Structures are given as structure tokens and as C-alpha cells.
Amino acid sequence: MRILISGASIAGPVLAYWLARHNFSVTVVERAAAPRKTGGHAVDLFRPAMDISEKMGVLARIEARTTGTSRLALVPEGGRPVRVDLSTIFGAASDRHAEIMRDDLSEIYYEAARDDVEYLFGDSITAISPDGDVRFERAAPRRFDVIVGADGLHSTVRRLVFGDETRFSTSTGAYLAVLTLPDMTGVDGELRIHVGVGRTAGMYRAQHLGDARALFLFRSEHPLDYHHHDVPRQKELLRAAFTGVNPEVQHWLDALDGTGPFYFDSITQLRMDTWSRGRVTLVGDAGYCPGPAVGGSTSLAVVGAYVLAGELARAGGDPERAFPAYERAMAEHVRGSHAVGLSAAKTLIPASRLGVRGLAQGTRLLSALPPGLGRVFLRLTTKSARFHNSMTVDDYPSPPRQRSTA
Template structure:
């Protein structure tokens, strides 16, 4: 049984790993000419994704590549910095958690599959027929039994199968931007952040990176006018929002035009009645993005890929049965992640000065408490900050598909 996956970032390689293990023939097509090597931005892996990575045999490598960020100094306007012990904050949210650069994580998952999976870089799907005939921008047409869109929030497979993304996106009033900046402050395991009502700008260094990352979060209740591939317009919007916030922030913005890594997008949720149609299904942010940076989307993508592969194996390759089972298994988890993301966006980007004060004081309180106390308090609410840690994974029996 031949399966085509579009996207080689996180969900795609994880899905490819498990499908190959279950005996499927897998091809991954990726629009980019090669794996990205700029580091990207930091992402979080919580317990379910850690458990799955351990099953894949890649957890030791992931743990060697963590960012090592353990401290935060937060600055409110005109106030002295407040020091926060991030290691205690992380312990409050998860008993098993790492922060890693997204491109490093993608490379680790890719390396775990590159010997057994056909990867086609520098190409993209242009059409998908009901019987599985797929055409490409560059390659010759090919036929597949199943096609999976694991190609992110702006999924090409979703557009071809379900229509324009505007029908499924839900703006939650926030934006995220990340750019690489020379680590002129020499930060190692530390983040500094300038907080203002409706926006924040931070800077961190990470192990294995020669440079640092500047991270910007801001609120905008109505969607901004730009195309997701129009980098020039995105940089213009970022400058307009943050110029003059603080001299340090202006220093970071001065690197915009020469930055090796840049990301800008709305923190958007995808809401679809189904992730599947015919032979096509979606995985990760392409189908159920809860909101980048606030909804645990990377961990959810790893879990969703694992579940989809397991359900296809249990169904003996019957894609209709497997797709329905996957949506049943993941539906409540996706809903919980969306609800969590809505609250997290409001908490992390307060609209008023009082909210900024509360955010800083809350983080300082957690870091001041003994780790065991803060973790015990957080465990009282499995749908709050411990929500991602409370997700469980099923065991799927290895089974060669019968069709």
C-alpha cells in the first residue's frame, strides 16, 4: 500500500516513521529544496510527544539538543527586571518536557526515517484525483492509495481537497514573529523580555546556536492585511508595532533585513468538521492547529501522526475506517488544546497594565515556590497548564497492511 505525505517538518516524518514500521510504502514530498538548517524557533515537547519519541529511539538525541533555557528576566515599562526560574515553571506544566529548536527537531525525525522513506524535495502537489492520481509541479504523475497533508497551517493539500483556508481559520487576536539576531548579549540559557500591554518582545540564546532569537507577540483583534509569503510586508508590520518600545527592542528590529531566520504569522486556529475526504486526510497543523506558540501544536502534531499511523495499521489499510477512528481518538484532545490556547493567548499577551503585572507576579510566585509545591498545585487542574501532560497514548500492534 502506497502512501504519500506532503510536508517534511514534524508531523510528516513522524507519520512516515510509524507507517514504514507497520509495513506501508511511504513517499514524502516537500516544497523546500532541502531541510531547513537555520534553527527556526523554539518549540515545546510535552509528555505524549516525549513518549512517542522514546519509542522511536530518538529521545536521547532530542535531549542533547535542548535549548537549555532556564531563566527569564521580565521588564515592565519603567520597572526593574523581575527574575523568573523557568525550570520551575516548566516543572509546573509538565513532568516530562523539553524545549528544542524546531529545525533541529525536524532533522532528528528526518534522520530516523531517511533510510526507509522516499523523500522528494523541491516539489509540490498540484492536483489529487478521487482514485489517488497525484500530479506535481516538477515530477511525473503518480498514484497513491492514501494522501496525507502534513504541510502546516497554510496546507496546500487542504486547499486542493477542502478549499480556501479562510473557510476554516479562526483568528484569536494574536500574532507571533521570530527572527535571528547575533547573540551580542552573550545569553546562555537565559531569556530577557520587555512586556507592554498588548505586546511583548523577548530575546534568548540557545545551545547549538551561534546566534540568538528575538521573539515578538502582539494582539490585534482583527486580521492584518498581508499574504503569508509576503515577507517584506510582514517585516513592515512588525516594525510598525514594536519600533520605540525599548532601545534593546529597536536593536533587534535593526536585524530584520539581514536575518537568516524569520517567521511571522497570526496565531490561528483551524476548525474543521472533518480532516478527511476520500483518500485524503490531514495531520498536525494542516488539520487541527490549536494555535502556534500557545496551544501545544508541535506535541499535538507528533501525537496525531502516531495515532493516524496506528489506526491505518489496525484497519489493515482501510483508509475510511482508519480516518474515522483517528478523528474519534484525537477529537477531544484537539478541542481541549483549542480551549487552552484561547486562554493562554490572553494570559501571555495581556491587553492592560494590570494583566502585565499579574503575568509577571504569577511567574515570579511559581519560581519562588518549592518545585514540588508548584507542581502539586498545577496537577489539580488537568485541563489547565497540565493539559498537555495529561494526554495519553495508545499502544498499537505492529501489523502489515492487507491491502
């Protein structure tokens, strides 16, 4: 049985790995010319995704590439920094967690299955027929039994099969930008965040990287006018949103004049009645994005990929049986991720001075509490981490890996 996956970031390679383990013939098509190195931001993996990664045999590599960020310094506008141990925060909400750069995680998942999967880099799908005939920009047409869109928030597969993105996207009113900065000495292990009304900016450096990342979150009363490929316009909007900010954040913004990797997009949720049509389905952000940077989308994508592969194997490759089972298994996880994504966006980007003070005071209280009381306090307040740590999935046994004797 031949399965085509569009997208080689997170969900695509994880899905490819498990489909190959279930003895399906897998092809992955990716628009980028090689495995992506886009200077992306750090992402979180919680217990279910960590468990799946362990089954894939890549957990040790993930743990070796964690960012090493251990301290948070929160600076409210006009106030003094408040510092807290990040291990206290994540340890209270999740007993198994890793923060890793998105590029590193994508590379690890890609390498886990690259010898068992066909990759078509530098290409993209242009048409999909109900019978499974697929046309590409470069490769010759082929027929597949199942086609999966794992190609992110602006999914080509979703557009071709389900229609324009605007039919399914719900904006939170917030925007996200990630900027790669030159080497920032003296910041190892610390996430430094400046919080003001309607805008938040943070900077950190992964322990194994020679550069740093600045992350910007902000709200706009009206939808911003830009195209997701128009980088100069995106940089202009980011500068405008942080006009008058403190000198440290302005120093980070000065790197916009360079040519380093840059990401900008709205924090948008995808809400669809179904992620499947005929022999086509969607996984990860392409089908149910809970909001970049706020909704635990990486862990959700890993879980979704594992479940989809497992349900296809359980159904003997029959999409009419597998896709509804996949959607039933993921429905509660997706609803919960959407809810905590909206809540996290409100917390991370306060809408008032009262919200800024509340965030600072909560952090200050946490820094002053004994470790035991701090963990109790966090168990009551870290809704997003607790939710993604508690997701459960079926176990989908796969046949023993067949090793080549050639």
C-alpha cells in the first residue's frame, strides 16, 4: 500500500516512521530543498510525545539536544526583574518534559526513518484526484492509496482538498515572530522575558548553539495586512508593534536589519468539522493547529501522527475505517489544546496593566515559596502543561523491524 505525506517538519517524519514500521510504502514530499534549518524557536515535548519518541529509539538524542534553559527572568514594563527556577515550573506540571529547538527535533525525527522512506525534496503537490492521482511541481504524476497533509498551518493539501484556509482559521488576535540573534554571551541557561500591555518579548540561547533566539508576541486590535511570504512587510509590522520598548528589546530588534532566519505569523487556530475526505486526511497543524507557541502544537502533532499510523495499521490500510477512528481518538486532545491555547495566549500577552502586574506577582510569589509549596501552586496554575502531559493514546504494536540482509 502506497502512502504519500506532504511535509517533513515534525508530524510528517513521525508519521513516516510509524507507517514504515507497520510495513506501508511511504513517500514524503517536502517543498524545501533539504531538511529544514529555518532558525525556529524552542518547542516543548510532554509525556505522551516523550513516550512515543522513546518507542522510536530517539529519546536519548532528544535529551542530548535540549536547550538547557533553567532560569526565567521576567521583567514587567517599568519594573524590576523577577527570577525563578524553570525546573520548578515544568517539574510541577510534567514528570517527563523536554524543551528542544524545532530544527533539532525535526532533524532527529527525519533521521529515524530516512532509510525506510522515500523523500522528495524541493517539490510540492499541485493536484490531487479523488482516485489518488497526485501531480507534483517537478516529479512525474503518481497514484497513492492514502495522501496525508502534514504541511503545517498553511497546508497545500488542505487547500487543494478542503478549500481556502480562511474557511477554517480562527485568529486569536495575536501574532508571533522569531528572530535569530548573533551570539549572546552571558545568557546561557536563562530565558529573559519583557512583558507589557499587549506585547511580550523574550530571548534565550540553547546550550549547543552559537546564536540566540528572540521571540515576540503581540496583539493587534485589527487584523494585520500582510502575506506570509512578505518578509519586509512582516519586519515593518514587528517594529511598529514594539515602538518605544525598552533598550534591551530594541537591541534585539536591531537584528532585523540582518539576513538571519526570521519567522512571522498570526497565532491562528484551525477548526474543521472533519480532517478527512476520501483517501486524504490531515495531521498536526494542517488539520487542527491550536496556535503556534501557545497550544502545545508540537506534542499534539507527534501524538496525532502516532495515532494516525496506528489506526491505518489496525484497519489494514482502509481509510474508510482508519480515518474516523483517528478522528475519534484525537477529538478530545484537539478540543483541549484549542482551549488551553486561547488561555495561554491571554496569559502570555496581558491585555491590561493589571494583567502585567498579576503575571509579575505570580512569578514573584513562586520565586519566594519553598519548593514544595511552589509545586503545589503550579499544579493549580499550569493548565497547558498539565493538559498535554495527561493526554493518553492507545498502544499500537508494530511488527519487529525487518533488517536488510543485503
